[in-house]
Amino acid sequence: MNPEAVFPRATGSADASVRPALPDDATEIARIQVVTWRTAYRSVLPATVLDEWDADAATASWRSAITSPPTPGHRVVVALERNVVVGFAAFGPAELTSGELPDPAGRTAELTTLLVEPRWGRRGHGSRLLAAVSDIARSGGAARLQVWLLEGDRVSSGFYESAGWEPDGWARTLDTGSGPLREIRWHALLEDQEATS
Known part of the structure; x- marks a missing residue:
């Protein structure tokens, strides 16, 4: 896949960039997921999810998401610092x-x-x-992006708010097996993002 065709807006410098995920990135994506969850969500997510993490199953799941997405509209992208995968979406x-x-x-x-x-x-x-996801979604015909955030996750809500997102009025409660988790849906209109970027 040609990254320039996927990312019409510049998404990085020589030291930092975003590109489509490759199958070989799956192990690192799974590792980043569990490290981040254990750091940021230890007080919210069930201990069994975090402590009994199956790295092989998570890697296989991410590899499948990259190589055999459920629809053509499903994508995984990774953030790089130099050649190190440091994040994903x-x-x-x-x-x-x-x-x-x-x-x-x-x-x-x-x-x-x-x-x-x-x-x-x-x-x-x-x-x-977030900019790469917005560009890819817009090029695929999307006019709006949405995300579900844990109600008490001030760090994530602050990040999305600073990017021009806002709650859209929808909420849901997830049953985690060790107590309910309430999520709030945030959204952004892609035309508005394009006009302000």
Whole structure:
């Protein structure tokens, strides 16, 4: 895949960039996921999820997401510092929440995860990942992006708010097996992002 065709806007410098994930990135993506979850979400996620992490299963799942996505609209991208994978994002067509009417034009994409390993934080990798996802989704015909955030996750909500996102009024509660988790949906119109970038 030609990265320039995927990322019409510049997404990096010589030291930092974003590119489509490759199958060989799956191990590092799974490692970044568990390290970030254990650091940022230890007090919220069930201990069994974090302590009984199956690295091989997670790697296989990410490799499948990269090589055999469920639809052509599903993608995984990685952030690099020099040649080191430091973060990733995954996105695809939006899933409806209970009671929500379908988008007849199918013009909403959903960011399912965007994580940067904590030791690589505050270097712009999250912003570059979000810009790349926005560009790819827009080039695929999306007019809107959405993401579900844990209600008490002030770091993530601050990040999305600084990028022009806002809550869209939808909430859901997930049953984790060790207590409910409430999530708030945030969104951004891609036309608005393009006009302000």
